[in-house]
Amino acid sequence: MPDVTTSHFISTSSDDPAHLTLQGDWVLEHYAQLRQQVRELSRSGTSYRSADLHRIGRLDTAGGQLLADLLGAELIRQLADSDRDLPEERRVLLTRIADSLQEEPPTHPQQNAALELLGNLGQYVVGLCQHTLVLLAFIGMTLAGMAAGLLRPGTWRITSIVAQIEQIALNAVAIVALLTFMVGAVIAFLGATVLADFGATIYTVDLVAFSFLREFAVLLTAILMAGRTASAFTAQIGSMKANEEIDAIRALGLNPLHILVIPRVIAMIISLPALTFIGMLSGMLGGAVVCSLALDISPTMFLHILEQNVAVRHFYLGMAKAPLFAFLIAIIGCMEGFKVSGSAESVGEHTTSAVVQSIFVVILLDALAALFFMEMGW
Template sequence: MPDATDNRFANPAPDDPAHLVIQGDWILEHYAELRRLVQRLRNTGTRYVQANLQQIGRLDTAGGQLLTELLGSELIQQLATDAESLPEERRVLLARIASSLQQDPEPQPRHNAVFELLGNVGKHTLIQYEHVRTLLAFIGLTLVGMAGGLLRPGTWRLTSIVAQIEQIALNAVAIVALLTFMVGAVIAFLGATVLADFGATIYTVDLIAFSFLREFAVLLTAILMAGRTASAFTAQIGSMKANEEIDAIRTLGLNPLHILVIPRVIAMMISLPVLTFIGMLSGMLGGAVVCSLALDISPTMFLNILQQNVAVQHFYLGMAKAPLFAFLIAIIGCMEGFKVSGSAESVGEHTTSAVVQSIFVVILMDALAALFFMEMDW
């Protein structure tokens, strides 16, 4: 134990070694000397249960931290609460220092890697379940709103629907036509390469027609709309949410679902079948060009083979998927927009989420439709 006569900062009480009398200036200027003192007193193993701070001189944050290390956070908290003779600013300082030291995180116990993996799988399963539940609820709200609109045709916002059709369909015709044209040409080259080994290059026409009428035209167009339009819906509605414009719509007594969601859903359900039809024509045109240049299949022969070998039902099956894909893409884009919390970062996160979810749902529904058509022998 340090001798009381040699210590000008802290001395045990004469009748109680666990009672420490604090004195002198506990400030940054004396930090090195105070640090050595605190270390010596802690090395004695004495647990101080009481302290007298009335004789203390100046005190700053550095001194308060050392004092808390010496006496402990609990005793400092008690002194800051009960020592009414201390000035208010010193009591607040000591209380905050003790509180901050008490909040140091304890080291987390190490868990088994298998348990952590199972925990993460369970957590993400619950997140996906909640997301599917929210999506189904939003689909239900939209269907109810659209059914109510059928009973009240005067509530349709035709101007908004036409404006959305222009943005969704007219502005996307060029990119859809170009993409499907190039994919049709690639499929024709691939079919010619593979079928030439069997002397059946003439069936390249059937390959192009079946693939674009049933699958590629609607699938490529839907994926383009998922990346182009679903992200636009999320960004537009999310920005309105961040700027509190949706709250203003509700304040005016209007339903954001009728103003923002239903016009976009209807416009998408009109636009995607039209773009799908353009994609079918463009894809087969690309295949016809390759067939004419590389396989000596003239356009007249190409059309004759189409008429003889390809039934019109394949066109109907491809077009039947377009409204379903359009509905899901528009719903997901709008729903993610309403989930935006208000910051620009949130807008970006939900925009990315809308694109990923839309593409995933489109491919999933296309796979299920293909299985269903196969089982029905269509």
């Protein structure tokens, strides 16, 4: 006789190790013993090609699941389809077990594109409202801190303010002057090209003066500060947040708002109007150079036309927007720094967010201010 290995539920033969003879009751009552024997056979790594199920007494879903683990879904289905001697109810049970093992995971029904777009829009609006509330709260905290500082002048951190002015204003003079000079030259050249068709090239002076005194100088400077300074504020405060330096400041009994935010806000409010004034001068200088070289308008005539045709109120209107832009740029940069969660990736994300938000707010407020000034007749 061939060598046979037999257990209470599973028998194997040395003549055909890939064939199993199953017996006994494969039910939940014997689940622990069945699972142990199935595990032992599974560890052997043998791939079973056939099995005899006729000696199984009772069979339920728990036993059927163990059969599937032992034999595999394909062999279970093959036995259920080919062995007509098995009872019908047992064949149905084995087929369903094989189907459950081979069926693909359910796919979520495709959502309507319009509904998905509407849901995304709703999430964006809710996020925008929440972000606006946080920004307003941070503005209120900063204004309250600045108002408290007015009552106690000794708490002003003059050294920090002066250091920030150096970084914000003095180090940015060259880039602001160069940018506005080139933009002024371009505007003068384009204006002269268009106005030449009407014989009104002399009004190129007015075009350059109006555009830089009212809009371009403050707008270009604010956008530069949003990209250069707001990002620096976020990166500096975010790095301190990631290194737990802000927690150390609080542990010392100090207020991070007074130490980190207010000096930067004050420095920005001082620096941006000064840079805007430099931008106005540099932009009109670029226009004057083009007028002198291309239109035969001498610098003396340029200044005379400027004095005769351009009222000083345009200068005031342009400068009036600078402190507001400076305040919002500094607030957004500092607020995004405090939002950093602690990783380098978070610092980069909030730095990008600070730049985008600052530029958006600056352009939005500038457009609203232009409409308001136009309606007021200014």
